[in-house]
Every structure is written in C-alpha cells, then in structure tokens.
Amino acid sequence: MQPTFHDLTNSADLPSALFERTEADLSFFIEKVKPIIEAVRVEGDSALKRFARDFDRVEVEDMSILAQEEEYDDAFARLDPAVVESIRYAAENIRAFHEAQKPEDIWYKEIRPGVFVGDRYTPLDSIACYVPRGKGSFPSMLLMAAIPAVVAGVLRPIVITPPGPDGKVDDATLVAARLVGIKEVYKCGGAQGIAAVAYGTQTVPKCLKVVGPGSPWVVAAKRQLSDIIDPGTPAGPSETVIIADETISGELAALDLIIESEHGPDSSAYLVTNSRRVAEEAIAALPKLWANIDPKRVEFSQAVLCGKHGGIVLTKDFDTACEFVNRYAPEHLQILAEEPMAVVPKIRNASELLLGNYTPSTLGNFVLGPNAVLPTGGAAMTKGPLSVFDYMKQASIAYVTRDGYQEVADHAHRIALYEGFSGHAQAVSPIRHEILKKAKKS
Known part of the structure; x- marks a missing residue:
C-alpha cells in the first residue's frame, strides 16, 4: 500500500479535511452508549458482567469484578523479571517528574502592607483511572494515569480496565498497579466501565472524576455522563504530527511516523515537511520498515498512513508546516530539525513537544517521565497533559x-x-x- 501524499506546494490554503479526526462525529456512539449507561445505572454489577460476556467475550459467572490479592501475586510470578524492572524504571521517572510538578500545599504573599493572598491545593477524594485494552495491554497507561494521583494524595484512586480473554487483568497492568500503590483494580471497561464509576455499582465505587484515553465508545460515554462525573481532559484515539525540515533523514522521519500509527486504525499520523526529498525518502522507507513489525500493527499503521487521517504532507515552506501544526493541535509533536529548540517558539498548539533525533514518541510514551495521557481531537488548543493538577483542587486564600x-x-x-x-x-x-x-x- 502507498502512503497518502498531500502535495501542497502550490496550494494557498491548508485543506480543512486534513484536520478532521476519527472522533469528530460521535453521534453513532452517543446513541449506542445510552442503553449501556442506563443498564449499568439500574442493574449495577449484573450489567457489568453481562456486557463483559457480550462485548469482551468473557464468561463471567464466576468472575470477581475486583482483582484479588492472589491475582497480583500470580502476575508477578508469571511476568518476565526484566519487564518488571522496566516497569519499575518507568515508574521511578514518572514519579520523579510529577513530584517535581506538584505545587506547594499552600502559598501566600503580601501584595500590599497587611494584605496576604495565595492558594491552597488539596487532593480529590476519589479518582478512576481508565486503562484501555482493546488493541493490546497498556501498563504504561496505568503508570501515567495513576502515579500523579498517588503523588497528589488522592484519597481513593482506583483503576478500571477491560478484562482480557481469560477474564483477568493483564499481568503487567497488575504489576504496575502494585508498584505504584493502587489497591483497587476493577475489571470493567468501555462505556459500561465509565458508567460504573459515574453511578457506582454494588462493587465499583462512585468516583468524582475519570481520566485516561479510550475508544470512541469511552469518549462518547464520558460526554454523555459529563454532568454526573468529571470526564477529565479529552483523550481519544492516538494522534501525532512529525514536523521535519530539509536537514533531516526521511527514513528517520518514517521510522518515527509508524509509532503512533500502529495504535489502531482510528489513529491519526502525519509527517509534515517543506522538503520534497524528506517526503520522498519517507514514502520509500515505509514499506521496508513495515516489513520489520508485527503484521497486525502493520495493518493498523497502513490504515492510518494510507488513509484519510494520515500520511505525508509537503508544504511550500517551513512556516506553513508550523501553521499546519498549530491548526492541527496534535497530541504528540515530534520536531526533527537541525535546531529543534529554534522551532519551539513557532509552535503554539501541541500537547507534547519531543525535540530532536533522539526523542521519539516511544520514549515519551513509556519512560521519560512527563505524562503521556494527552488531549486529543484538537483540545491541545486549550488544554495540556494529564498532571498532578488534574487530581487536586485549588482554593484561594486571603488574609487582611x-x-x-x-x-x-x-x-x-x-x-x-x-x-x-x-x-x-x-x-x-x-x-x-x-x-x-x-x-x-x-
């Protein structure tokens, strides 16, 4: 398959179609999640078990919705110790970043003689961290969602995640949960999981807020329940833009373009460059790079890069490439340029900026420390990454x-x-x- 190529060198405007996302129209999903939400509200655990059987293909008669202690023990016993060590390494970096980010519990300053003003930060009482599983298992998402909650001091942080084919939580996800101090992991995902934490069931506690990325079903449920539970920052299907100047290897750009495109067919991924050489090298390199990865991931990547929500964009100049970025407001932005720091001032709208040849999204997604739960769908124009501030509330203080x-x-x-x-x-x-x-x- 050939990657989609948009040659805009003779175009006065950037086509609006390039800025559409798969999650732009959720009307189909909004209607479909309504009966699911209502069933969970009325039936509670019974509905969760039924939907696990119907949607997750898991026989649930004997399934405990809450993961038990022995399941954590078994997960540690089964998981490769080297993987455990890498999860621990990532957790340490993510914790260090968020501890540095955490504000003082209270601050105030004297702005006029005898007039003191400031802020006080206190953690939320409860939070639900959503960890998706539809196209794989993502312990990294548990680390990103749960660690800032623990650092912030949330009184009751929990995790919800779809059960796997065996009716259990992924081993690495349970290992990650124990390493960061999460004691409650519930086997419920999709729209039904969001409804469970919005209303509470016999087993799943009602929470004040839910955070974490998910499918259009999850995004639709969050929107539908936004007056019942705080849905957090919009975090839908993965999206990335790689901006490259004329000094960069097109093969390197292609290598990194695959990263986010392999998440699923609903992802978005663009290489935007003002260099025809870079564009042509990237197009030529993609088939060779696809040959090295799992066929299922190739299928996802090709659906994105050869479809209408991804590919290669050639602009008339680098300023136009930067304009594309600012209009798109991507979840992930990788800047491949001779002087990447010089490009940063040109970028207004991006949730994450990864600079240079040695900072691919892979590092940001897993181990660097800054949060990889990022706003999607253009929300980066007004919102930023998940942070400790998402798990805290602010109160102003004044004393005269x-x-x-x-x-x-x-x-x-x-x-x-x-x-x-x-x-x-x-x-x-x-x-x-x-x-x-x-x-x-x-």
Missing part, C-alpha cells in the same frame, strides 16, 4: 490584617456602591469598626 484593612476597604466600598450592592458596601463601612469595638469591650 487590621493595619492593611482600611485601604482595601475604601476601594471595595466605592466599587460596591458603583455596582449597586449596598450590602457589600455596608460590610466595609464604618459600621464594621463599631461592631468590632463593641465586641472587644464585651
């Missing part, structure tokens, strides 16, 4: 001393009267001093 009071009171009194709030004005009038004098005498 007796000496600092009168100046701010006078200004507030004038504004209150101007806006017609006489009660506001009265509270900062001389009456306040009279009340305080009486209270002091008594």
Whole structure:
C-alpha cells in the first residue's frame, strides 16, 4: 500500500479535511452508549458482567469484578523479571517528574502592607483511572494515569480496565498497579466501565472524576455522563504530527511516523515537511520498515498512513508546516530539525513537544517521565497533559490584617456602591469598626 501524499506546494490554503479526526462525529456512539449507561445505572454489577460476556467475550459467572490479592501475586510470578524492572524504571521517572510538578500545599504573599493572598491545593477524594485494552495491554497507561494521583494524595484512586480473554487483568497492568500503590483494580471497561464509576455499582465505587484515553465508545460515554462525573481532559484515539525540515533523514522521519500509527486504525499520523526529498525518502522507507513489525500493527499503521487521517504532507515552506501544526493541535509533536529548540517558539498548539533525533514518541510514551495521557481531537488548543493538577483542587486564600484593612476597604466600598450592592458596601463601612469595638469591650 502507498502512503497518502498531500502535495501542497502550490496550494494557498491548508485543506480543512486534513484536520478532521476519527472522533469528530460521535453521534453513532452517543446513541449506542445510552442503553449501556442506563443498564449499568439500574442493574449495577449484573450489567457489568453481562456486557463483559457480550462485548469482551468473557464468561463471567464466576468472575470477581475486583482483582484479588492472589491475582497480583500470580502476575508477578508469571511476568518476565526484566519487564518488571522496566516497569519499575518507568515508574521511578514518572514519579520523579510529577513530584517535581506538584505545587506547594499552600502559598501566600503580601501584595500590599497587611494584605496576604495565595492558594491552597488539596487532593480529590476519589479518582478512576481508565486503562484501555482493546488493541493490546497498556501498563504504561496505568503508570501515567495513576502515579500523579498517588503523588497528589488522592484519597481513593482506583483503576478500571477491560478484562482480557481469560477474564483477568493483564499481568503487567497488575504489576504496575502494585508498584505504584493502587489497591483497587476493577475489571470493567468501555462505556459500561465509565458508567460504573459515574453511578457506582454494588462493587465499583462512585468516583468524582475519570481520566485516561479510550475508544470512541469511552469518549462518547464520558460526554454523555459529563454532568454526573468529571470526564477529565479529552483523550481519544492516538494522534501525532512529525514536523521535519530539509536537514533531516526521511527514513528517520518514517521510522518515527509508524509509532503512533500502529495504535489502531482510528489513529491519526502525519509527517509534515517543506522538503520534497524528506517526503520522498519517507514514502520509500515505509514499506521496508513495515516489513520489520508485527503484521497486525502493520495493518493498523497502513490504515492510518494510507488513509484519510494520515500520511505525508509537503508544504511550500517551513512556516506553513508550523501553521499546519498549530491548526492541527496534535497530541504528540515530534520536531526533527537541525535546531529543534529554534522551532519551539513557532509552535503554539501541541500537547507534547519531543525535540530532536533522539526523542521519539516511544520514549515519551513509556519512560521519560512527563505524562503521556494527552488531549486529543484538537483540545491541545486549550488544554495540556494529564498532571498532578488534574487530581487536586485549588482554593484561594486571603488574609487582611487590621493595619492593611482600611485601604482595601475604601476601594471595595466605592466599587460596591458603583455596582449597586449596598450590602457589600455596608460590610466595609464604618459600621464594621463599631461592631468590632463593641465586641472587644464585651
């Protein structure tokens, strides 16, 4: 199959079709998830078990929805120790990044004499981390979703994930959960899993918020339930843009373009370059690189790169390539350029910037530390990566001393009267001093 090639060197505008995502129209999924959500709301665990049988092809009569301690033990016993060590390595980096990111519990500063203002951060009471499984198993997503929750101090962080063909949670996911301190992993995914944490069931606790990427079914359920549970940052099918200047090897660009495209046929992946040589080298290299990877992943990658949501884009100049990035607002952006740091100021909209020849998405997805749960569907124009701030709430703090009071009171009194709030004005009038004098005498 030939990669899709968009030659825009003679085009005055960037075609709007290039900026469409597979998740753009969720109307089909919205209608389909409604009965699933209602069934979970009414039936609870019974619905979860039925949907596991119908959707996940798992016989569920004896299945415990909550993973048991012995399942964690068995997972450690079965998993290759080298894989355990790599999960531990990744967990250490991700934890270190998020601990550095965590704000002070409380801060304040004196902005005028006797006037102190600041913020206080406290963790959420409960959070559900969604770990997908439809096209594989993703312990890395558990690390990315759960570690910032633990670092933030969430009182009850849980994980929900679809059961595998054996009715169990993937071994590496259970290992990751134990390594980061998650004690509750529930075997429920898809729209039914989102409904379970939104309403609560006999087994699955109701949570305040759910985070993590998922299929269009998951995205649709989050939207449908957004007035019941905080759906977090939009995190749908994977998407990437690689921007390359004329100094880069097209074969290297092709090598990294495959990374996100192999997630699934609903992914999006573009190489955007102003160099015809880079574009042609990438197109020539892809078949050889596909020959080296798993046939199923080749199928996914080709569906993306040879379809209408991916491929090679040749622009008339590098500024137009940067314009493409800013309009697309990708989940992942890899900058392949002679001076990648010089390109950064040109980029306004991207959730993740991976700079240079030695920072492929593979590293960012698994082990570098910054969070790989990123907004998709263009949400990077207004939102950023999952962080400890997603698991905390902010409260403003203000404290005015007796000496600092009168100046701010006078200004507030004038504004209150101007806006017609006489009660506001009265509270900062001389009456306040009279009340305080009486209270002091008594």
